[in-house]
Amino acid sequence: DAGVTQSPTHLIKTRGQQVTLRCSPKSGHDTVSWYQQALGQGPQFIFQYYEEEERQRGNFPDRFSGHQFPNYSSELNVNALLLGDSALYLCASSALPQGDNEQFFGPGTRLTVL
Amino acid sequence: RKEVEQDPGPFNVPEGATVAFNCTYSNSASQSFFWYRQDCRKEPKLLMSVYSSGNEDGRFTAQLNRASQYISLLIRDSKLSDSATYLCVVKGGDYGGSQGNLIFGKGTKLSVKP
Numbered sequence: 450d451a452g453v454t455q456s457p458t459h460l461i462k463t464r465g466q467q468v469t470l471r472c473s474p475k476s477g478h479d480t481v482s483w484y485q486q487a488l489g490q491g492p493q494f495i496f497q498y499y500e501e502e503e504r505q506r507g508n509f510p511d512r513f514s515g516h517q518f519p520n521y522s523s524e525l526n527v528n529a530l531l532l533g534d535s536a537l538y539l540c541a542s543s544a545l546p547q548g549d550n551e552q553f554f555g556p557g558t559r560l561t562v563l
Numbered sequence: 564r565k566e567v568e569q570d571p572g573p574f575n576v577p578e579g580a581t582v583a584f585n586c587t588y589s590n591s592a593s594q595s596f597f598w599y600r601q602d603c604r605k606e607p608k609l610l611m612s613v614y615s616s617g618n619e620d621g622r623f624t625a626q627l628n629r630a631s632q633y634i635s636l637l638i639r640d641s642k643l644s645d646s647a648t649y650l651c652v653v654k655g656g657d658y659g660g661s662q663g664n665l666i667f668g669k670g671t672k673l674s675v676k677p
Contacts, residue, residue, distance in 0.1 A: 482664060491567075491650050491667030492607065505664060539606055541665075552604035554664060 451544050453555035461561045462530050470525040470558045474542030481523040482552060486537040498523050535562045564589050571653050572671035580641050584671050586634040586651030595654040598636045600647045603608055607650055641675045648672045
């Protein structure tokens with residue numbers, strides 16, 4: 450049973466560029482949440498997708514957008530990259546958007562913006 | 564005030580030591596509480612949930628005090644393999660639109676030395 454997978458594992462971009470990160474949830478999960486983890490910080494919630502819609506959003510600008518596909522996989526898009534967007538981007542999946550069910554994290558995509 | 568605050572660390576302890584992590588959270592409406600473990604350059608993984616009655620899993624004991632909005636994690640007889648960053652995590656309440664999602668503390672790094 451594959452866990453949460455993310456691609457790519459590493460990415461280097463320059464300021465102003467756009468990036469797309471991908472996530473496949475754990476088998477049986479239908480909810481995907483995205484987090485940003487800057488160096489030395491805890492992960493910060495970006496947004497959550499369920500039934501192909503953004504259900505909740507954290508305190509991130511509109512440059513951060515996403516999508517969920519019918520097979521529950523998800524993409525995170527960041528436009529007009531800033532140096533401060535350099536971070537580990539984590540995807541987490543769960544069986545329901547609410548409730549006390551565990552969120553399982555993928556290995557993350559490490560984004561470096563130069 | 565930050566939503567979830569942890570001891571700044573790092574903690575450097577010898578093998579066999581007992582170490583305690585403390586955490587406070589700001590939103591009294593928070594519903595669920597967890598400790599996650601994150602190894603260097605890896606994703607966070609659930610260590611244990613935290614309940615008001617307290618719970619124990621082998622060498623690990625977690626406590627929750629809702630009145631004080633305080634969470635703790637105790638590790639007894641620490642092992643070299645316990646070296647990691649420990650993240651205090653709160654779920655639920657209304658964190659500016661992030662209701663039901665995970666709010667992480669900054670994490671406390673633990674190094675267990677021989």
